[in-house]
Amino acid sequence: GESVGLHLPTLSVQEGDNSIINCAYSNSASDYFIWYKQESGKGPQFIIDIRSNMDKRQGQRVTVLLNKTVKHLSLQIAATQPGDSAVYFCAENTGGFKTIFGAGTRLFVKA
């Protein structure tokens, strides 16, 4: 069935280091994946997306990697800053309207 999960519930990194947040999905029919960032007291905010016909996509300081063979998704944040501290969700979509969210990973950035 449709499910999205995360390997680690929390991640702590030093300011300036790179962060890698991992996500596993189980629905092989999923063809679209999105990463959202949620700060305390706010709604999730779109970061970057990737379609299943790609294995890598880059944005500003962020890169998403997709490995369809092992159904794994990762978000890489370069030169992590204190403002990156938040909960990060991966989400999947099977081409319809329903976006399914994972449980989230909390990122702590140490100064």
Add this chain to the structure above:
Amino acid sequence: GAGVSQSPRYKVAKRGQDVALRCDPISGHVSLFWYQQALGQGPEFLTYFQNEAQLDKSGLPSDRFFAERPEGSVSTLKIQRTQQEDSAVYLCASSLATSGGANTGELFFGEGSRLTVL
């Protein structure tokens, strides 16, 4: 407004009371979604509207939950006879895409309505 607006931001209800949560989506956005987010969890899909049509309500936990979008813009999520397990943040999101994700994929979320049932 510039973004999705939700009200009230905070609501405390006594068990058994009815509550109504309002969502003003971004002007022109066809798709509107309601999600429920329990503490420490990811958002869980509740229901989806395309304009005024409710195309999917499979995520509504029980028949105490009801959502409407009569004119295809503002939406209201109503919870009747609230229970403690209804305590959560209720998030509203809108999207320009009719499929809710096929074009840009971006859902624009409001800040949510935090419901606490005592």
